Amino acid sequence: MNDYKAIIWDFGGVITSSPFEAFNRYEVAQGLPENFIRTLNATNPDTNAWALFERSQISADEFDAAFRSEALDAGHDVPGRDVLALLAGDIRAEIVAVLDGLKARNYRLACITNNVKTSNDNAPNPGMARSAEKARRVSDVMARFELVIESSVEGIRKPDPAIYQLACDQLGLAANQCLFLDDLGVNLKPARDMGMGTVKVLNAAQAIADLAALLGHELP
Template sequence: MTITTVIFDFGGVITSSPFEAFNRLEDERGLPRDFVRRVNAADPDHNAWAKFERAEIDAATFDTLFAAEARALGHELEGEAVLAVLAGTVRPAMVAALDTLKARGFTLGCITNNVPSGSMGVVGAGMARSFAKAEEVAAIMARFDHVIESSKVGVRKPDPRIYKMMCDALDVAPAACVYLDDLGINCKPAARLGMHAIKVTSGEQALADLSAVLGVPLAG
């Protein structure tokens, strides 16, 4: 089937990976490398991170629950500190690729696991700084034909339902889609549905792989 649609994750694809910021936070606090990921991997469907991305709890509750989960794993780390470093740096080449694909007639979608945007005032200035470029993000989001945010629909990746929601919204078969995500666990459900999944390890690699699949030159 001809590919007509490209669906992107946001954090770690359009922007740099938040894991890099988590590692810097861990270094600053003297915590083990990848400790934040370890906390978020424990009970992944029902922990504080999962609940927050589904908008089942507010930021203040996340701050408290995450701290308790971190403490249970042997270290002190408040949830607010994690949220404060969450936003990544936009990759200009990825944004340029969106414009190129749009000009070539491709349909563009974005599926993002995110947190409620109105919560930043609850946890204070740290998280507010992480959303300082909200206008820039909004301009990027406007390039997509459809955006699905976990915090708005109450479903998060890798739940297969969220990929089906996108296909339904765009009226497209999974086999006509390419899906890009920086997490393999999120690529697998897309691939099982029939999408061509690309695991993103860097902006350059993602654009090279996408170019090869689509036959469209995309500068890295």
């Protein structure tokens, strides 16, 4: 059994419900093809509007126009601002309870999130909250982490191996002392290749069970 010292978490789709659910509801309401937004985000994934925005290489207004242009090229009119409004999921209380349980067992907690600045004021927004109340709840969760690495702040994003190495360096730990949870397999592969333990999050109950199995003890 590995002797993990730190548990590193993705945010959206792990600590919160997946924005993909909101994407799908929007697509149905707008008469768009199923998974249109995800497909667009997966096209030219290192250079498209989404990638540039997550690295803070374009502003919110520029993203709005650039995403819309990409959508129009794919045959549908979807303003980028509409997508931004869908990003902030609901916090999963059972995952927050696990964070508290891990902290009580003296695990170190960190977060690596691909996020965007949802306004043009360059303010960090790790949970991409769209209201003051949601921002308060996100801030309460974020206070549990000793380290939060945001793509929009660092200018690098998952799955670039550099962002995982940055986390290890700042924690002062080797990769094999860290365990990483994410809802996207493409983001888990570089972490696993470095030597981290990994959990692919499909839902909260499964993630908690898989994490407990790797740690070798029960979780809240």
